[in-house]
Amino acid sequence: MRLFTDGLKSYRTLLHGAAMVAACAALSCGAGFAADNVSLAFQEKDGRYDIEGFFYVTADPKTAWNVLSDYDHIPSFVHDMKLSRVQVREGNDILLRQEAEGGFLFFTQKVRLFLHVLETPEKSIQFTDIAHKDFKSYEGSWTIEAMPATQDLKVSYRLVADSNFSAPAFLASDAVKGGAQGLLVAVRKEILSRQTSLPMAAPSSVTVTQVTQATPESVSIR
Numbered sequence: 001m002r003l004f005t006d007g008l009k010s011y012r013t014l015l016h017g018a019a020m021v022a023a024c025a026a027l028s029c030g031a032g033f034a035a036d037n038v039s040l041a042f043q044e045k046d047g048r049y050d051i052e053g054f055f056y057v058t059a060d061p062k063t064a065w066n067v068l069s070d071y072d073h074i075p076s077f078v079h080d081m082k083l084s085r086v087q088v089r090e091g092n093d094i095l096l097r098q099e100a101e102g103g104f105l106f107f108t109q110k111v112r113l114f115l116h117v118l119e120t121p122e123k124s125i126q127f128t129d130i131a132h133k134d135f136k137s138y139e140g141s142w143t144i145e146a147m148p149a150t151q152d153l154k155v156s157y158r159l160v161a162d163s164n165f166s167a168p169a170f171l172a173s174d175a176v177k178g179g180a181q182g183l184l185v186a187v188r189k190e191i192l193s194r195q196t197s198l199p200m201a202a203p204s205s206v207t208v209t210q211v212t213q214a215t216p217e218s219v220s221i222r
Contacts, residue, residue, distance in 0.1 A: 038184040042177045047163045051140075051180050054156040055188045059195040061144055064153055065122040067191045068142050071096055077190040078183060092119040096127075113138060136162040155191070157184060 040053040057064065067077075071094070074084040083099035094117040101110045114131035122144060129138035140159035147154055159180065 037188060038181065040177070040181050040184065042180065044176070049159065049161045049163065049176055051159040051161075051176075052157070053180060053184045054154055055184055056147070056150070056152045056154055057188050057191050057195075058152050059191050061122045061146065061153060063195045063198070064144050064155055064191050067187060067194060068125055068144070068155075069119065069121075071098075071117075074098070078186045080179070080182075092121070093117075094119065111135075134164050136164060138162075155187070 038053060038055040040051070043050040071084050071086050075081040078100075080100045081098065082101055083097070085097050086094055087097050088095040094115075096115040096117050098113055098115065099110075112131065112133040113129045113135070114133075115127045116130050118126045120126075124144070125142040127140055129135055138159075138161040140157070140161075143156045143158075145154045145156070157180070161176075163176075
């Protein structure tokens with residue numbers, strides 16, 4: 001536990017980047033992401049955002065989990081993520097630094113987060129910003145839920161954040177909404193890509209025994 005505590009104290013004083021998160025809501029370059037296959041409910045009031053989104057995907061839980069928890073490689077599939085790096089890990093407790101940049105029209109925003117992440121493998125990721133650089137408060141989650149009736153997964157995202165943005169509210173709101181929508185689209189696409197690239201399981205060997213019905217003996221009637 002000392003490693004985690006010492007790391008927390010050290011990295012709280014070393015945050016100078018700009019950030020937004022894979023396990024969270026990256027800002028996007030506008031709201032031009034396709035909304036196909038994702039659902040998003042968005043509310044904003046006085047700089048406070050309440051976001052709930054989800055999508056269904058045909059994949060196994062391990063593949064979905066590997067995407068959501070692949071923190072160091074988030075920039076490879078979330079466009080506006082500039083940096084995502086695990087700083088300290090102790091079991092399922094993680095300190096995660098992320099940097100992103102995006103905007104809407106002439107508004108561009110750099111966002112800085114330093115997240116305490118708590119994992120429940122293949123089920124959920126809880127995250128909270130502990131630096132409070134660009135958000136007064138910032139916390140949310142990802143969850144993975146199996147849908148037995150369809151054999152799909154439901155991947156859900158939740159974020160409640162109170163920002164320190166200096167931009168006009170309607171511009172910041174559009175950027176955050178577009179970023180959350182784009183994040184869901186990007187994560188779903190990456191899950192499908194990784195699931196498709198998995199080797200197909202070889203069909204199990206089945207031995208078929210042919211049963212031949214004996215011909216009944218001739219019966220003579222006298």
